[in-house]
Amino acid sequence: MNCCNNKPIFESYDGNRLCKIHFNAYLEGKVFKTIRQFELLDKEENLGVAISGGKDSLTVLSILKRLSMQNPNIKICAIAIDEGIAGYRDRTLATAQEFCDKNNIRLHIFSYKEEFGLSLDEMLKILNVKPCTICGIFRRYLLNKKSKELKLTKLATGHNLDDECQSILMNQMRNDMKASARLGPKVGMVQDEKFVQRIKPLYLCAEKEVTTYAFLNRMLDSFNECPNAIHSYRAQVRDMLNVMEQKFLGTKYSIVNSFIQMLPMLKEKFSCGAIKVCSRCSEPCSKDICNACVYLERLKNKAVSSLIEPKPLNN
């Protein structure tokens, strides 16, 4: 059924054919409902939005910016991490900067090179590891550290329904339910000054919906994918899920919805009480030394004969 007499551009899961105006209202309404349903925001927030310059993060930033304009108690800024991936991140960061300038949003950019002494490309020449493993560890580390320095109350990310669905399955397939206990629309089991809670306002928005929103509203004009993504386990799980979704419509929603029902039990089972801190850098971690410090040590040992010297992490 068509929403109105305007030309439809999107067909929703329930068979409604939506024009641009009604599609925008549908997606924004879904995000606001997610924020209310999972109590993602308090009345006052100094909110950071982690952006990469891709469709998901620009969509979430754009919708949250609108929310902050309606509600002056919600202040927002954007944070981007420059991992140092030649030919990719420089382009997405330029898009991010342009978007922020146009929308009057302060953008803070932090780089691996400046913070750790090495870009991701350089790290990968030294260590024989999967790019996404090391990249994710250092990105999470920096985002939390810089969010605290900026005194952010929460950090919003552009994770969508497809991302969450992939993470749930990846954890199942690796028998890592402890990692699943850290998923959900609001990450951070307890309020703790060491850890800035992360929220996922696009939690119930499918990738297809977010892509449509971003391109329809001209947030970006081309699709860029990290050259390392193709080697990732996630990419294989993504492709498998897309095949299942095509055959059995609603598969991804079902996986995420059933996960939401299990999440309180997982959180209870794997709750670790007070957050531990790394004995070297004082960032939160589950062991004595955080993964960022472990990898930095490995980089240092391997790079000892090279001119490249990783920087030590300090408080």
Ligand code: SF4
């Ligand atoms: S795809 Fe992997 S290497 Fe590329 S930015 Fe994402 S986590 Fe990093």
Ligand SMILES: [Zn+2]
């Ligand atoms: Zn319409």
Ligand SMILES: [Zn+2]
């Ligand atoms: Zn550490």
